[in-house]
Structures are given as C-alpha cells and as structure tokens.
Amino acid sequence: MAKxxxxxxxxxKEVIIEKxxxxxxxxxxxAASMRDLAEHVxxxxxxxxxxxxxxxxxxxxxxxxxxxxxxxxLEAVEASNQSTLKKMEAIIRLHIRMMLDQYEFVYxxxxxxxxLPEPYLSNFLNQRRNYRKRLGDILExxxxxGEIKAIDPYVAVLxxxxxxxxxxxxxxxxxxxxxxxxxxxxxxxxxxxxxK
Amino acid sequence: MAKxxxxxxxxxKEVIIEKxxxxxxxxxxxAASMRDLAEHVxxxxxxxxxxxxxxxxxxxxxxxxxxxxxxxxLEAVEASNQSTLKKMEAIIRLHIRMMLDQYEFVYxxxxxxxxLPEPYLSNFLNQRRNYRKRLGDILExxxxxGEIKAIDPYVAVLxxxxxxxxxxxxxxxxxxxxxxxxxxxxxxxxxxxxxK
DNA sequence: ATAAAATGCTAACGACTGTTAGCCAATTAT
DNA sequence: ATAATTGGCTAACAGTCGTTAGCATTTTAT
Numbered sequence: 004m005a006k007x008x009x010x011x012x013x014x015x016k017e018v019i020i021e022k023x024x025x026x027x028x029x030x031x032x033x034a035a036s037m038r039d040l041a042e043h044v045x046x047x048x049x050x051x052x053x054x055x056x057x058x059x060x061x062x063x064x065x066x067x068x069x070x071x072x073x074x075x076x077l078e079a080v081e082a083s084n085q086s087t088l089k090k091m092e093a094i095i096r097l098h099i100r101m102m103l104d105q106y107e108f109v110y111x112x113x114x115x116x117x118x119l120p121e122p123y124l125s126n127f128l129n130q131r132r133n134y135r136k137r138l139g140d141i142l143e144x145x146x147x148x149g150e151i152k153a154i155d156p157y158v159a160v161l162x163x164x165x166x167x168x169x170x171x172x173x174x175x176x177x178x179x180x181x182x183x184x185x186x187x188x189x190x191x192x193x194x195x196x197x198x199k
Numbered sequence: 200m201a202k203x204x205x206x207x208x209x210x211x212k213e214v215i216i217e218k219x220x221x222x223x224x225x226x227x228x229x230a231a232s233m234r235d236l237a238e239h240v241x242x243x244x245x246x247x248x249x250x251x252x253x254x255x256x257x258x259x260x261x262x263x264x265x266x267x268x269x270x271x272x273l274e275a276v277e278a279s280n281q282s283t284l285k286k287m288e289a290i291i292r293l294h295i296r297m298m299l300d301q302y303e304f305v306y307x308x309x310x311x312x313x314x315l316p317e318p319y320l321s322n323f324l325n326q327r328r329n330y331r332k333r334l335g336d337i338l339e340x341x342x343x344x345g346e347i348k349a350i351d352p353y354v355a356v357l358x359x360x361x362x363x364x365x366x367x368x369x370x371x372x373x374x375x376x377x378x379x380x381x382x383x384x385x386x387x388x389x390x391x392x393x394x395k
Numbered sequence: 396a397t398a399a400a401a402t403g404c405t406a407a408c409g410a411c412t413g414t415t416a417g418c419c420a421a422t423t424a425t
Numbered sequence: 426a427t428a429a430t431t432g433g434c435t436a437a438c439a440g441t442c443g444t445t446a447g448c449a450t451t452t453t454a455t
C-alpha cells in the first residue's frame with residue numbers, strides 16, 4: 004500500500020520523483036543514473052524499484068503532470084469570457100509562475116521529453132502540438148475581432164512560449180531582478196507586441 | 200597529416216563533428232554513443248580516435264565555434280554607428296539566420312553545454328554571461344539616448360534570445376511559414392516591443 | 396622504390412548502466 | 426499472536442560505455 008511518509012505529507016514515490024527531477028535537470032536524463040538518484044533519496048538503487056517501475060516511468064510522470072496542468076488551465080481560459088489580451092496575459096502569467104515555482108518539473112517537460120519511450124513520446128508531442136494550436140486559435144480569434152495586432156499567430160505563440168521557457172537561464176541570485184519584477188517586465192514586453 | 204577528404208572540401212574531423220552534431224541533438228550528448236557516431240561516419244568506433252581526442256572534445260569544438268561566431272558578430276555591431284534599433288535588428292537577424300542554417304551546431308551550444316567538462320564549462324558560461332551583458336549594454340545605451348522604450352534590459356535580452364532559440368521547435372515542414380516569413384515576423388514582434 | 400605517416404581494423408579493459416532475484420526486517424491487518 | 430504485506434538490503438546479470446593497445450593497410454613524402 005502506498006502509505007504516508009513519516010516526515011512530509013508525501014509518499015516515497017513522490018520523493019523519488021522530486022529528487023529525480025532535480026537530477027535530470029542537472030545532468031540530463033541520459034546521464035543521471037539510478038544509483039545517483041538512490042543516493043539522493045537515501046536508499047540503495049534496487050530499492051527504488053519497490054516504488055517505481057522504471058527510470059522512464061519517472062520521466063513520463065513528470066512530463067505528463069506538467070502537460071496536464073497546462074492543459075487544464077488552458078481549458079479554463081478558453082471557457083472564460085475575457086478579451087483576447089486578458090486571456091493571453093493569464094496564460095503568460097501562469098507559464099511564468101509555473102516556471103518560477105515548479106522549475107524542475109517544467110524544465111524537464113521542456114527539455115528532456117526527447118527521452119520518452121514510445122508511445123508516450125508521440126502522445127506528448129501530440130498534446131504539445133494541440134496546446135500550441137489552441138493558443139494560436141485564441142490569437143487568431145483576437146485578430147479576427149480586431150482586438151489585437153494582425154501578427155502571425157504561429158510565430159507569436161513560438162515567441163511567447165520560448166521566451167518564458169528561457170527563464171531557466173535566469174540568474175536567481177541577481178538582486179536586481181526579483182521574481183515579481185521579472186514577471187511584470189516579461190508580461191509587459193510580450194503583451195506589448197500584441198497590442199494594436 | 201590532416202588531408203583533404205575526397206568527396207567534400209572538408210577534413211574527416213569536420214565530417215565527424217558534423218555527424219556528431221546531428222546525433223547529439225537527436226539523442227542528447229549523454230545518450231549518443233561513439234559507436235553510434237562511428238556508424239554514421241562509416242568507420243569503427245576506435246578509428247574515430249585517429250582524428251579526435253575524446254567525445255568531450257567534439258562538444259567543446261561545437262560550443263566554442265558557435266560562441267566565437269556570435270561574439271565576433273557582436274563586436275562588429277558594437278563598433279558600428281547604427282541606431283540602437285538597427286543594432287538590435289542586426290543581432291536578432293543574425294541569431295535567426297544562424298538558427299536556420301547552422302541549426303545543429305547552435306542547438307547544441309544552446310542545450311548541451313551542460314556536459315562540457317571543466318574548465319571549459321566555466322569558460323563557456325563566462326562567455327555567455329559576457330555576451331548577454333553587452334547586449335544589455337546596447338539596450339541601456341539606447342534607453343539613455345531615448346531611442347527605445349524604457350524596458351528592463353536584462354529581461355529584454357532574455358526574451359529576445361530565448362524566443363529565437365525556441366525556433367528549434369519550429370516545424371520546418373509547415374508550408375504556411377517559410378523561413379523568410381518566420382524571420383520577418385519574429386523580427387517584427389521582437390523589435391516592436393522595443394520601440395517607443 | 397623506400398621510408399614515413401596517417402588511418403583503418405579487431406580485441407579488449409575496466410567502469411558503469413538499468414534492472415531482477417532472493418532474502419530479511421519492519422510494519423500493518425486479522 | 427499470527428499472517429501478510431511493504432520496503433529495505435546484497436549480489437548479480439547482461440549489456441553498453443569511452444577509450445587504449447597492437448597490428449595491418451593505405452596514402453603521402455623523399
């Protein structure tokens with residue numbers, strides 16, 4: 004049975020996935036070994052397999068957890084009755100926040116999905132394509148209604164998502180740019196390019 | 200002696216690096232094996248070592264080749280007498296072009312630098328920090344002269360570079376967006392956010 | 396033609412990979 | 426108290442990794 008861990012309010016499987024996310028980001032999925040991971044969890048490598056089925060399963064869990072979270076949020080935004088600009092701002096802000104406080108997970112979903120085994124790889128890429136398509140549709144609708152500038156929606160989505168995912172190279176140590184300032188400045192830049 | 204290859208106007212070392220760049224991008228540095236690479240070059244794994252010294256050396260060559268190319272261009276732009284907007288546009292266009300026609304190399308310098316061994320890793324990161332700093336200085340000067348909008352230069356650099364590096368997820372197959380259209384649309388979006 | 400250098404090959408080393416088997420102790424359920 | 430389950434351990438497997446040694450062949454220089 005999956006019981007509650009003593010210290011924290013999380014199962015050991017969750018601890019494993021959390022530690023793994025850090026390791027996968029630092030070394031890359033291929034270069035991170037199960038023995039490495041085991042050491043960080045405080046256990047022998049073989050013992051990991053009492054909680055997970057394979058190394059790939061960890062990657063799958065992380066990637067689809069992130070994908071589902073973004074997708075759920077997108078659906079909420081789509082169903083809302085805001086203006087196009089407000090919708091885009093909501094999405095942009097969510098992406099930035101996710102990047103800031105679920106950094107490891109988002110990073111892996113962004114950069115290590117290549118190592119997903121089939122059929123999960125195709126599945127993941129389909130979801131991603133679908134997500135971007137629907138973001139583009141929001142922009143296109145906004146253009147049709149004359150709410151935003153007539154920019155190529157595909158390029159705009161590319162720019163917005165890539166810009167945010169680039170926060171991974173942000174130097175958290177810099178005092179000059181706090182998380183809040185980063186978010187507001189980035190929103191400003193990205194939204195400004197959409198306004199008429 | 201490093202002699203000229205029969206077919207092409209390139210040494211075998213260059214062929215190895217070219218094939219490796221493709222492989223490193225597809226599988227990641229850690230997951231790409233020398234035996235894999237050897238097969239693509241048409242040779243046994245051990246024979247590679249007649250032309251290179253190690254797997255890491257290939258990564259180093261690629262990363263610093265790209266870094267030097269960008270740095271050289273930046274110096275030319277800095278020395279020029281253009282307006283801030285023109286300077287930024289020149290830099291943006293170069294980045295996009297590099298991304299489009301030296302895709303594999305740029306991708307690796309962007310994503311696989313983590314696997315550089317010390318002291319090359321520190322060296323590379325220093326160069327990158329320096330590059331971004333100087334891009335930020337160009338923007339700051341433009342703001343001081345009142346040529347562009349008073350945006351946070353650090354964030355602007357982050358957005359611009361990240362947006363361009365995100366072209367790696369661009370679907371070349373899409374007929375709807377040619378390389379030229381992509382470039383002009385992207386420049387438009389990114390430059391627009393800088394204008395007053 | 397002969398020497399020298401470059402480049403290929405096979406075989407192998409030692410280290411490391413993800414994962415499984417089998418056993419034992421601790422915890423939980425009856 | 427006893428049985429059942431969970432989760433830890435050690436040992437090991439079969440495979441792959443980057444790399445080196447030693448030898449053979451081809452190409453270049455003299």
